[in-house]
Amino acid sequence: MLHGERIGLRARHEDDIPVLHSELYDDVATRSRADSRPWQPIAAASGHSPFAVAGPSDEVACFSVVELESAELAGEALLWGIDTHSRTAHLGLALRPAFRGRGLAVDVVHTLCEYGFAVRGFQRLQLETLTDNAPMLAAATAAGFTLEGTLRRSAWVYGEYVDQAVLGLLSDEWQPRKTRPSQ
Secondary structure (H helix, E strand, O other): OEEOOOEEEEOOOOOHHHHHHHHHHOOHHHHHHHOOOOOOOOOHHHOOOOOOOOOOOOOOEEEEEEEOOOOOEEEEEEEEEEEOOOOEEEEEEEEOHHHOOOOHHHHHHHHHHHHHHHHOOOOEEEEEEEOOOHHHHHHHHHOOOEEEEEEEEEEEEOOEEEEEEEEEEEOOOOOOOOOOOOO
């Protein structure tokens, strides 16, 4: 497990899938804001849930987010679109509703950056989010990401086109935490 200050990133467990699916996928309006792919009715137990992880992949690194204090499943985090040649990846996360608004997203972003830069040796991490997603923009900025631009009307979200913000962080801009939390 990778330890942040308040969260841990660990491998996805089979019993995480129904919880994540129920709270993060079956809420169609919210899921439509988080994923560029159209929502489809998929049963959690079908084996086709977007939270099911088939195994290690060169293109994506999927984690379950665990709140360290309670040891509860708090959400999911991932690096996706991994380009091993250019040493880049995209960052994403989703927290269960009960864990939002607690400041955990900043810790998740910091910990994903540590994984991307210190463990994987990437030279750039990027994230895209809707321009009205203030919590994600704040978490990315707090972790050192720079707003690089706005993609106007680039996302179809539940009946309308909306703008996306593109943020990036380079390895030489990344500021690792000064002290490591106890393992």
